[in-house]
Amino acid sequence: MIFKCKNCGGNVVYSPEHKQMHCPYCDSQESQERAMEECDKSFCPNCGGEITVEEHTSALQCKYCDHYIILNDRVEGEYLPKKIIPFKLSKEMVKKSLRERFKKATFAPTDFLSEVRLNSMVGEYVPFFMYDYDVNCTYNAEGIKVRTWTTGDVQHTETSYYDVIRDMNINYRDIPVDASVKMPDNVMDLLEPYNYGEFVEFKPEYMSGFTAEKYNMESDTVEFRASDKMAASASSILRSSVNGYSRLNERNKNFSIRNKVNNYNLLPTWKYLYTYNDKLYPFYVNGQTGKIVGSVPVSKTKVLAYGATLFVLLNVILIAGSYIITSLGII
Numbered sequence: 001m002i003f004k005c006k007n008c009g010g011n012v013v014y015s016p017e018h019k020q021m022h023c024p025y026c027d028s029q030e031s032q033e034r035a036m037e038e039c040d041k042s043f044c045p046n047c048g049g050e051i052t053v054e055e056h057t058s059a060l061q062c063k064y065c066d067h068y069i070i071l072n073d074r075v076e077g078e079y080l081p082k083k084i085i086p087f088k089l090s091k092e093m094v095k096k097s098l099r100e101r102f103k104k105a106t107f108a109p110t111d112f113l114s115e116v117r118l119n120s121m122v123g124e125y126v127p128f129f130m131y132d133y134d135v136n137c138t139y140n141a142e143g144i145k146v147r148t149w150t151t152g153d154v155q156h157t158e159t160s161y162y163d164v165i166r167d168m169n170i171n172y173r174d175i176p177v178d179a180s181v182k183m184p185d186n187v188m189d190l191l192e193p194y195n196y197g198e199f200v201e202f203k204p205e206y207m208s209g210f211t212a213e214k215y216n217m218e219s220d221t222v223e224f225r226a227s228d229k230m231a232a233s234a235s236s237i238l239r240s241s242v243n244g245y246s247r248l249n250e251r252n253k254n255f256s257i258r259n260k261v262n263n264y265n266l267l268p269t270w271k272y273l274y275t276y277n278d279k280l281y282p283f284y285v286n287g288q289t290g291k292i293v294g295s296v297p298v299s300k301t302k303v304l305a306y307g308a309t310l311f312v313l314l315n316v317i318l319i320a321g322s323y324i325i326t327s328l329g330i331i
Helices: 091-101 185-191 219-240 300-327
Strands: 002-005 013-015 020-022 032-035 057-061 068-070 122-151 154-178 211-213 247-276 279-286
Touching: 002 068, 091 247, 091 279, 122 219, 154 219, 154 247, 185 279, 219 247
Parallel strands: 122 211
Antiparallel strands: 002 032, 013 020, 057 068, 057 211, 122 154, 122 247, 247 279
C-alpha cells in the first residue's frame, strides 16, 4: 500500500515533528488515502521502477520516485504487530543530535558529519517480541554475622549463623528482545530502554516515511534472552532484600514462571552507516529517546597533520626562545 494525498496526490508520510500524517508536497495534514493495496514486489506500484525487496522487508522507499511502500502481506495476519512506538525524532533532529554529540571529535574524518553523508541515514522500525512474566522466586542462603570485641588483653570473636529464606512473586511486563537477524543484539540492548508508556495500537500509517522489517526470528527462538534478563533482575531483587550479614553462602535459588505472554511490536531506530577506508562504522540512534550507539573513526591524516603542526609550533617557540636569550646576552 501507499498513502496518497487526496489534495495533491503526493506521498503522505508520518511526521515526528507534527506527530501526525503530513504531505511534504502541499503541506496538508491527515490528508492520506490508502492506494494500491496490492503490488508486484519487483516493481514500484507508483512509478513502475524496479525495486529490491529483501526476504523480511515490510516497508521500503522507491529509489526512483521516493514513495514509501508498505507490503500488505507483511503487516497482516501472523505479521500484524500489536503495538508500535512511532518515531519521535525526525532525521533533521537526529542530524543535529549527532553533530552536537561528536562536535569535539577532532580526529574524525572531514565528511563524517557532512550533509551528504548524514542524508543517507535511514529510519527503520525494528521487530521486537515483548515478554510478560509472572514469576515465583525462592531463595535460601546461610547468613553469617561476625562480631568481635576486646576484653582486657583478650580478643573475642562471635560467629552467628542464620537460615535466610525469601519467597516472593514478581511480575514483569514488556521485556524486549529484537527479532531481526541483521540487527546486532548487543546494539539493540544498548539502545534500550524505550519509554513503553508511549506504545500505541499499530496502524500502517506510522510506517509511511520509514523502512521496516517483519519479525524473522521466532518468539521461542529468542525467548531465552528475555528469560536471562528476567533472571538477572529477579536475582538482583532477591539479593538486595537481604542485608546486615557479614557473608552470605547461597544454597538455592529458583524461579518458577507461572504465566508467560509475548507480543509482537515495532520500535523506531535511526541507522547511519558510515564507511571510511573500506571499513564500516555503523551508528544507531533510538528513534524515541535519541540515545546514540557507535564509535567514531579516526582519520590518520588529521592525526599526522596535528602532530606536524605541533612539531612546527614547538620549533618556532624554541627558536624564538633561543633568539631572545642570545639578544639579552644571557649566553
